Amino acid sequence: AKADIGMPAAISGNFQGAAQAFQSSLASQPWLILAALVAVYIILGVLYESFVHPLTIISTLPSAGLGAVIMLWICGQDFSIMALIGLVLLIGIVKKNGILMIDFALEAQRNGGLSPEEAIFKACITRFRPIIMTTLAALLGALPLMLGYGTGAELRQPLGIAVVGGLLVSQALTLFTTPVIYLWLERLFHRHTLSPAPPPVPALATTD
Numbered sequence: 001a002k003a004d005i006g007m008p009a010a011i012s013g014n015f016q017g018a019a020q021a022f023q024s025s026l027a028s029q030p031w032l033i034l035a036a037l038v039a040v041y042i043i044l045g046v047l048y049e050s051f052v053h054p055l056t057i058i059s060t061l062p063s064a065g066l067g068a069v070i071m072l073w074i075c076g077q078d079f080s081i082m083a084l085i086g087l088v089l090l091i092g093i094v095k096k097n098g099i100l101m102i103d104f105a106l107e108a109q110r111n112g113g114l115s116p117e118e119a120i121f122k123a124c125i126t127r128f129r130p131i132i133m134t135t136l137a138a139l140l141g142a143l144p145l146m147l148g149y150g151t152g153a154e155l156r157q158p159l160g161i162a163v164v165g166g167l168l169v170s171q172a173l174t175l176f177t178t179p180v181i182y183l184w185l186e187r188l189f190h191r192h193t194l195s196p197a198p199p200p201v202p203a204l205a206t207t208d
Contacts, residue, residue, distance in 0.1 A: 029084060033087075033088070033091070036088070036091060037058060037061075037091070040054070040057075040058065040091070040095065041054045041055075041058060044057055044058075044099075048102070048103075048106055050106075052185050052186075052189045053102050053106065053182070053185065055181075055185065056098060056102055056178060056181050056182050056185055057095050057098035057099055057102055058095065058098075059098070059177065059178070059181050060094050060095055060097055060098045060170060060174040060177075060178060061090070061091060061094060061095060061170075063094075063166075063169050063170045063173040063174060063177070064087075064090040064091075064093075064094040064166035064167070064169065064170040065087060065090070065166065066169060067165040067166040067167070067168055067169025067170055068083070068086060068087055068090060068161075068162040068163070068165045068166035069165075070165060070169065071161050071162065071164060071165020071166075071168070072158065072161055072162060072165065074165075075157075075161050077157065077158045077161055078158070079158075080158050082155060082156065082157075082158040082159040082162075083158040083159065083161070083162045085159055086158065086159040086160070086161070086162030086163045086166070087162055087166070089159075089163060090162070090163060090166040090167070090170075093138050093163070093166075093167065094166065094167070094170045094174070096134060097131050097135070097170070097171070097174050097175070097178070098174065098178050100123075100127040100130060100131055101120065101123045101124060101127050101131075101178055101179070101182075102123070102178070102182065104119075104122070104123035104126060104127055105119040105120045105122070105123040105182065106119070108122055108123065116182070116183055116186040117183065120179045120182050120183060121179070123179075124175070124179055128175075131171075131175070132171075135167055135171050138163070138167060139163075139164055139167045139168070142159075142160045142163035142164050142167070143160065143164065144160070145157065145159050145160025145163070146160030146161050146163075146164050147160070148160070
């Protein structure tokens with residue numbers, strides 16, 4: 001608008017009203033999201049008595065954010081306040097995939113005597129159905145927001161679009177990436193658990 005009316009460069013402008021409120025809210029949102037991730041890391045670290053595998057669970061979140069942004073772009077929606085609320089909801093919804101797998105794998109590894117490879121493989125097989133069921137429940141619950149029409153529907157659509165896109169992409173990726181990250185962190189921080197003990201050397205018989 002400034003370029004259209006030929007406003008001189010010496011005159012500065014800023015946003016007012018709803019646009020200014022939106023900018024002010026966006027300025028603090030990255031810190032709020034960071035604080036939420038730190039809180040999640042601390043709680044999971046205390047729960048699993050590990051500073052390593054909370055990172056495995058948190059690693060599922062970038063794929064959800066990527067899916068939400070891609071779906072908003074495909075649908076021609078702006079990244080509004082409602083889309084940001086959907087992104088915050090995804091932090092809670094998506095990380096449960098990692099929690100379901102990592103919780104089972106750590107239990108099997110610590111109390112069942114399984115190796116990390118066997119534990120995470122068994123976790124993927126056992127927890128596949130509950131992961132799919134909970135993801136589908138959340139996704140189908142967000143579809144009415146995404147596809148809704150009528151008065152005020154344009155306000156709710158970005159929320160549904162962000163949740164649906166984030167769940168689709170994260171579900172497709174985390175089932176494969178979470179076991180890989182789990183084993184990689186095990187090799188990085190707990191090398192001894194992945195290295196089998198060498199077989200005992202038989203004693204040589206001696207004769208006089």
